[in-house]
Amino acid sequence: MTPDCPRCYSPRVVTRHIGRKTCGAFGTAAGVAAGLSSAASGARVGLTMGFIVGPAGAPLGGLAGAIIGGLVGGLAGGSAGEAMGKMLDETVFDNFECLACDYRFSVEPE
Secondary structure, eight states: OOOOOTTTTTEEEEEEHHHHHHHHHHHHHHHHHHHHHHHHHHHHHHHHHHHHHHHHHHHHHHHHHHHHHHHHHHHHHHHHHHHHHHHHHTTTTEEEEEETOOOOOOOOOO
């Protein structure tokens, strides 16, 4: 539930989510970088599995393994970054903004 503005008491208050957006973006970028750096092992597994299909399957399997490594890394990094950003939103940043008077404020967690 969104609180009312402490300055003008308006119920027209929105949540800004600055920490979640920022940390989620950085976490996703870091996760993709980590996933792509470990994509060599994913490509190796894909190449091995691709050899079962035939000569054309090896390059496609390697590429698929690398892409999946990057996607999994990005998902894991984004989730971790978003969780950290949520904690920052609740404890550090002024996470609420009143649309009536443009006042930004935070609320003590219960």
